[in-house]
Amino acid sequence: MVHLLPELPYGQDALSPVISPETLEYHYGKHFQTYIDNLNRLIEGSPYEDMEIEEIVMKAGGAIFNNAAQAWNHDFYFQTLSPSTVEMPEILEEKLVKTFGSINNFKSEFIKAASTLFGSGWAWLCEDKEGALSIVQTQNADNPMTQGLKPLMVIDVWEHAYYIDYRNRRAAYLEAIWNIIDWGKVAERL
Numbered sequence: 001m002v003h004l005l006p007e008l009p010y011g012q013d014a015l016s017p018v019i020s021p022e023t024l025e026y027h028y029g030k031h032f033q034t035y036i037d038n039l040n041r042l043i044e045g046s047p048y049e050d051m052e053i054e055e056i057v058m059k060a061g062g063a064i065f066n067n068a069a070q071a072w073n074h075d076f077y078f079q080t081l082s083p084s085t086v087e088m089p090e091i092l093e094e095k096l097v098k099t100f101g102s103i104n105n106f107k108s109e110f111i112k113a114a115s116t117l118f119g120s121g122w123a124w125l126c127e128d129k130e131g132a133l134s135i136v137q138t139q140n141a142d143n144p145m146t147q148g149l150k151p152l153m154v155i156d157v158w159e160h161a162y163y164i165d166y167r168n169r170r171a172a173y174l175e176a177i178w179n180i181i182d183w184g185k186v187a188e189r190l
């Protein structure tokens with residue numbers, strides 16, 4: 001099957017000023033598109049040709065894994081953001097407070113994980129099979145599904161996610177993007 005670039009759930013200027021239209025033009029329109037294009041090229045005639053992206057992520061290695069996982073991760077990332085403020089549903093709030101002590105503490109632990117990740121990668125909130133929550137860092141294209149964890153939210157900390165708008169200030173990007181997380185979507189994934 002040919003994989004297509006998933007549609008953005010909002011307009012290219014909808015996340016401004018947190019994420020500018022120029023960042024979306026490059027991050028969504030070029031980086032994400034390139035992962036999709038590479039994936040389509042690499043799976044042609046391979047055992048992965050007819051698999052959904054999630055199955056490829058779970059089974060492939062090397063360049064096919066990297067491009068499939070980056071495609072999955074970017075779709076999940078863009079789906080996690082919202083142009084308007086979304087209040088955190090109670091079910092999620094209770095679980096986060098139970099795990100991290102308070103929402104403020106969850107935020108500071110998540111942002112610490114995202115800001116201390118060395119190089120390119122992703123910071124995730126995950127749920128394990130017993131329902132326990134954890135903050136997970138992954139390098140490059142890696143995805144916590146391959147460790148048996150269910151992703152609930154993610155922030156992309158590759159430089160291409162913030163360099164146009166924030167230059168080297170990853171912490172400023174993290175502080176700003178926190179305000180456009182769609183907590184309703186995060187809660188739905190529980």
Ligand code: MN
Pocket residue numbers: 027031074156158160161
């Ligand atoms: Mn990215």
